Every structure is written in C-alpha cells, then in structure tokens.
Amino acid sequence: MSDPPAGLTLAPLSFFEGDAVSIARALIGATLIVRGVGGVIVETEAYRGDDAASHSFNGETTRNRAMFGPPGHAYVYRSYGIHWCLNVVCASGQAVLFRAIEPAFGLETMRARRAREKTRELCAGPGRLGQALGIDHADDGQPFDGSGLEIRTPPTSSVPVLAGPRIGITKNVDIPWRFGLSGSSYLSRRFA
Numbered sequence: 001m002s003d004p005p006a007g008l009t010l011a012p013l014s015f016f017e018g019d020a021v022s023i024a025r026a027l028i029g030a031t032l033i034v035r036g037v038g039g040v041i042v043e044t045e046a047y048r049g050d051d052a053a054s055h056s057f058n059g060e061t062t063r064n065r066a067m068f069g070p071p072g073h074a075y076v077y078r079s080y081g082i083h084w085c086l087n088v089v090c091a092s093g094q095a096v097l098f099r100a101i102e103p104a105f106g107l108e109t110m111r112a113r114r115a116r117e118k119t120r121e122l123c124a125g126p127g128r129l130g131q132a133l134g135i136d137h138a139d140d141g142q143p144f145d146g147s148g149l150e151i152r153t154p155p156t157s158s159v160p161v162l163a164g165p166r167i168g169i170t171k172n173v174d175i176p177w178r179f180g181l182s183g184s185s186y187l188s189r190r191f192a
Contacts, residue, residue, distance in 0.1 A: 008031055008152035008153065009152060009153055010145075010146050010150055010151070010152055011030065011072075011144070011150075011151045011152065011153050012072075013070070013071060013072030013073075013143060013144065013145060014071070014072070015072065015151075015153075016071035016072040016088055016089065016090050016144075017071045017072075017090070017091060018090060018091060019048070019090065019091060019094065020046040020047060020048050020090040020091070020094035020095060020096050020177075021046040021048070021177055023046070023088075023090050023096055024044040024045060024046035024096040024177065024179050025044075025046075025161055025163070025179045027041050027044050027088075027096060027151065027179075028041060028042065028043075028044065028159055028161045028179050028180065028181050029041065029159035029161075029181060030151050030152060030153045031104070031151065031152040031153075032098060032101055032133075032150075032151055033105060033149075033150045033151075033152065034086075034133040034134060034135065034139075034148065034149055034150075035133075035134065035148050035149075036105060036106055037105055037106030037109050037110060037132070037133055037134065038101060038103075038104065038105050038106070038133060039101040039102045039103040039104035039105060039123065040101060040102040040104060040181075041098060041100075041101050041151075041181075042100050042101060042102050042180060042181040042184040042186045042187055043098075043099035043100035043101075043178070043179065043180045043181070043184075043186075043187050043188055044096050044097060044098060044099055044178070044179050044180075045096070045097040045099055045166045045167070045177055045178045045179070046094070046095075046096055046097075046177040046179075047087075047094065047095050047096075047097065047177075048093065048094045049092070049093030049094060051171075051172055051175070051177075052171040052172050053166065053169040053170075053171040053172045053173075053175075054093070054094075054095075055067060055075075055077065055095075056068065056093035056094070056095075063077060064077070065141075066089060066140050066141045067087075067089055067092075067093055067094070067095050068092050068093055069089060069141060070089065070143075071089055071090055071091065072088065072089065072143055072144050072145070073088070073089050073141055073142060073143050073144065074086060074087065074088065074089070074139050074140060074141060074142045074143075074144065074149055075087040075088070075089050075095045075140065075141075076130075076135060076136070076137060076139045076140040077140075078137070079126065079127060082127065083126065083127025083128075083130055083131065084127075084130040084131070084135040084136050084137070084139075085097060085098075085126040085127065085129075085130050085135075086098050086126070086129065086130055086133065086135045086139070088144055088151065097126055098126060098129055099125065099126050099129070099167070099178070099180075099187075099188050100123055100124050100125065100126075100129060100180075100184075100186055100187055100188045101123045101129060101186065102123075102181075102184060102186040103119055103122045103123050103132070103186075107119065107122075109134075110122045110123070110132040110133070113131055113132050113134060114128065114131055114132050120185060120186060123186065124186055124187065124188045125188040126188070128188075159181060159182075160181070160182035160183065161179050161180070161181065161182065162179065162180045162181075162182050162191045163176045163177075163178065163179055163191075164176050164178050164180075164191045164192055165177075165178060166178045167188065167189055178191075
C-alpha cells in the first residue's frame with residue numbers, strides 16, 4: 001500500500017454541508033481512501049430528498065437513517081441484496097453515491113477482494129467499488145474524518161467534468177446528476 005501523494009488535504013466534514021449536486025461535481029478528481037485502499041474519484045451521482053429516485057424521498061427509515069445524519073458521514077446500503085454501495089451524506093436527506101474510482105492505493109488488496117486482474121474493472125461501478133474497498137454495513141454512519149474513511153482534495157479543483165443522466169434507476173432518469181472525469185477510462189459507463 002502506498003501513501004496518498006503530497007499536496008492532498010483531508011476534506012473537512014463541513015465541506016459536505018451543501019447541496020449534493022454541487023458536491024457530487026466537486027468530488028470529481030478528489031481522492032477516496034478506505035482503510036488505506038482507494039484512488040481518484042472519477043464518477044459520482046447526486047441524490048436529494050425531493051428526488052423520487054432517492055432513498056430519502058419518502059422520509060427517514062431504518063435503512064436510510066444515515067442520510068438524515070451529519071454531513072460528511074457514510075451512507076451504506078446493499079443493492080440487489082448483494083453489493084454494498086458507499087455514499088457520503090451532504091445536507092439532510094442528500095447524499096453522493098461513489099460510482100467509480102481510478103484505483104491507486106492498495107491495488108493488491110483490491111485485486112484479492114475482487115478476484116480480478118484488470119485494474120480498470122476493479123472499481124468501475126458502485127458494487128465493484130464497494131467490494132474492492134471492503135465496504136460493509138459497519139461503515140454506515142461512519143465519518144469521513146481520516147480515521148478509516150477519508151476524502152482528500154487536490155490543491156486545485158480544476159478538472160474537466162462531464163454530466164449526464166444517472167444509471168440504474170427508474171424515476172427521474174433524465175436528471176443530469178451523474179458526474180464523471182472527462183477522458184477517464186475508469187468510468188462505470190461512458191457518457192453520451
């Protein structure tokens with residue numbers, strides 16, 4: 001495992017207090033690290049409480065309780081009963097789903113967890129990303145404070161960002177709240 005490059009600073013929890021759409025865009029190019037394993041965030045999706053596709057749309061439940069908790073904490077849920085998916089909570093009822101990263105730290109650990117050799121496939125999609133980073137239900141509600149979960153931002157946030165419709169949902173499918181790093185070969189799916 002290698003350390004994050006110099007010049008990256010831990011994003012303060014206050015960074016996540018705003019609107020999920022703005023934060024989802026701002027996270028492209030930042031670095032996501034889970035217990036020493038991670039890489040550059042290349043794809044995110046935003047979900048808000050007024051969005052019928054969001055888990056928070058119908059209010060707080062046992063499953064989505066973390067979405068109504070403090071900003072800068074993890075919201076983890078199981079997709080299709082199989083995959084653990086990682087989000088960061090923003091304003092109440094809002095979260096950003098991590099869809100893909102470019103793996104950079106702990107590649108051997110990720111390969112062992114995913115049983116795949118191709119680096120490009122390790123974290124391309126929220127289920128793959130969750131498995132490669134070792135995400136599980138115990139991470140739900142945990143802070144991105146550097147004690148296990150962290151997001152590090154580069155000195156400059158000027159990266160080319162693409163926007164388009166979200167993937168794998170049936171409601172509000174045309175809202176362009178999916179963001180990706182332009183030119184990245186690590187996206188879960190190309191942008192139109």
